[in-house]
Amino acid sequence: MAEVEETLKRIQAHRGVVATMVVNAEGIPIRTTLDNSTTVQYAGLLHQLTMKARSTVRDIDPQNELTFLRIRSKKHEIMVAPESKSILAPNRCKKISFFFPKN
Amino acid sequence: TAPPRELTEEEKQQVLHSEEFLIFFDRTIRVIERALAEDSDIFFDYSGRDVEEKDGDVQAGANLSFNRQFYDEHWSKHRVVTCMDWSLQYPELMVASYNNNEDAPHEPDGVALVWNMKFKKTTPEYVFHCQSSVMSVCFARFHPNLVVGGTYSGQIVLWDNRSHRRTPVQRTPLSAAAHTHPVYCVNVVGTQNAHNLITVSTDGKMCSWSLDMLSTPQESMELVYNKSKPVAVTGMAFPTGDVNNFVVGSEEGTVYTACRHGSKAGIGEIFEGHQGPVTGINCHMAVGPIDFSHLFVTSSFDWTVKLWTTKHNKPLYSFEDNADYVYDVMWSPVHPALFACVDGMGRLDLWNLNNDTEVRRRGGPAAAGGGKARAGGRAGGRRARP
Numbered sequence: 001m002a003e004v005e006e007t008l009k010r011i012q013a014h015r016g017v018v019a020t021m022v023v024n025a026e027g028i029p030i031r032t033t034l035d036n037s038t039t040v041q042y043a044g045l046l047h048q049l050t051m052k053a054r055s056t057v058r059d060i061d062p063q064n065e066l067t068f069l070r071i072r073s074k075k076h077e078i079m080v081a082p083e084s085k086s087i088l089a090p091n092r093c094k095k096i097s098f099f100f101p102k103n
Numbered sequence: 104t105a106p107p108r109e110l111t112e113e114e115k116q117q118v119l120h121s122e123e124f125l126i127f128f129d130r131t132i133r134v135i136e137r138a139l140a141e142d143s144d145i146f147f148d149y150s151g152r153d154v155e156e157k158d159g160d161v162q163a164g165a166n167l168s169f170n171r172q173f174y175d176e177h178w179s180k181h182r183v184v185t186c187m188d189w190s191l192q193y194p195e196l197m198v199a200s201y202n203n204n205e206d207a208p209h210e211p212d213g214v215a216l217v218w219n220m221k222f223k224k225t226t227p228e229y230v231f232h233c234q235s236s237v238m239s240v241c242f243a244r245f246h247p248n249l250v251v252g253g254t255y256s257g258q259i260v261l262w263d264n265r266s267h268r269r270t271p272v273q274r275t276p277l278s279a280a281a282h283t284h285p286v287y288c289v290n291v292v293g294t295q296n297a298h299n300l301i302t303v304s305t306d307g308k309m310c311s312w313s314l315d316m317l318s319t320p321q322e323s324m325e326l327v328y329n330k331s332k333p334v335a336v337t338g339m340a341f342p343t344g345d346v347n348n349f350v351v352g353s354e355e356g357t358v359y360t361a362c363r364h365g366s367k368a369g370i371g372e373i374f375e376g377h378q379g380p381v382t383g384i385n386c387h388m389a390v391g392p393i394d395f396s397h398l399f400v401t402s403s404f405d406w407t408v409k410l411w412t413t414k415h416n417k418p419l420y421s422f423e424d425n426a427d428y429v430y431d432v433m434w435s436p437v438h439p440a441l442f443a444c445v446d447g448m449g450r451l452d453l454w455n456l457n458n459d460t461e462v463r464r465r466g467g468p469a470a471a472g473g474g475k476a477r478a479g480g481r482a483g484g485r486r487a488r489p
Binding site: 016030031068079 | 108109115118119125128131134135136139146
């Protein structure tokens with residue numbers, strides 16, 4: 001268990017990483033390095049976006065599924081790694097999101 | 104949408120401990136770490152258009168990063184860096200000269216330290232000192248073991264790194280035959296088989312020496328303009344490849360062309376433009392298909408850097424971006440359009456004449472007091488040293 005915390009710390013310490021979050025299926029934060037209100041905002045927005053991305057991929061090809069989501073903006077890049085198990089119901093996913101500045 | 108409910112710390116721990124999560128986490132972390140390690144910028148615009156759009160100040164400061172600081176608790180403390188030079192034989196070696204430490208009157212007034220950039224050691228490779236503050240220093244070209252210092256007393260000193268001594272192995276006499284005023288310019292000019300040490304003091308006296316014998320100068324000349332008063336020389340520079348013609352900057356802010364030999368030996372033309380003492384003068388260095396050796400830059404207490412050609416007695420251009428005394432200016436030895444200057448605020452600026460605007464800037468403290476800028480062999484890009 002300490003390993004998870006340590007791994008998250010290591011990721012957070014990586015050059016360029018601004019914030020790290022672990023969020024559950026409903027978009028509720030489990031671990032975060034941001035303050036509460038920002039966390040809630042990001043978690044909510046990204047949850048919706050990830051759901052949309054996931055359904056987009058499925059709609060195009062029902063055999064396919066979303067594996068990774070990267071949002072590149074002028075200032076940052078957001079990486080979302082969703083849980084993807086084909087047998088799971090859509091709302092059982094866990095996510096890790098990372099934000100880091102553009103190179 | 105309603106704000107999501109919060110989980111208690113217990114519930115969070117439950118999730119983090121669950122088998123499901125640990126499997127997911129283990130797998131996902133690998134992917135994330137690989138993605139984070141990716142370095143390439145897929146958005147890079149080779150046309151430079153995206154950089155052009157940014158405000159001048161925003162693009163500046165992005166590229167220069169502070170590399171190292173060379174400081175010795177014993178020998179650098181409370182001393183001002185007066186000059187710097189790079190070894191041609193070993194590009195990682197540089198020498199810096201220092202004036203006196205007022206807080207330590209029993210210590211030698213003049214110090215020259217040879218620093219090594221290749222290794223992370225915090226102490227100098229060689230420590231040299233002498234009795235009078237060293238105002239100028241250079242590695243003796245064609246004599247890789249020798250370091251030449253021009254001092255405040257007018258004495259020229261020679262240190263040898265083969266000797267265990269920290270004091271000079273040779274000194275010029277303190278007589279009217281040599282210099283009796285501070286020497287701000289020392290330079291070895293010529294070729295392997297025919298070279299001289301040229302020194303100029305602030306009373307306008309110019310001497311030419313053989314490094315084997317510093318007891319008397321081979322030649323000496325007074326640099327006088329228009330047969331009237333001598334020029335108070337603060338800097339001297341020879342165009343690349345020239346051993347006879349040179350340019351000097353003076354305390355009055357005037358710049359002169361001059362030559363060592365010939366019917367017109369001595370000061371030639373007067374170049375006016377600066378409104379304060381000239382602190383640095385440097386001739387174009389980068390060698391290439393086009394000959395730019397007639398170009399030189401000067402820095403001054405008048406807050407400006409000026410670009411000149413030896414063919415015309417007015418500046419080609421005046422760079423007026425500084426808000427303090429500009430202490431030194433130097434061309435890049437490799438990039439024909441690049442030069443660096445440093446000012447009293449500790450600001451180091453790189454100018455790229457191809458861009459017509461200031462490219463990079465690094466704020467923050469440079470050498471305490473007046474910093475001398477010597478763009479080293481790698482100054483074309485990332486590491487210009489204040």
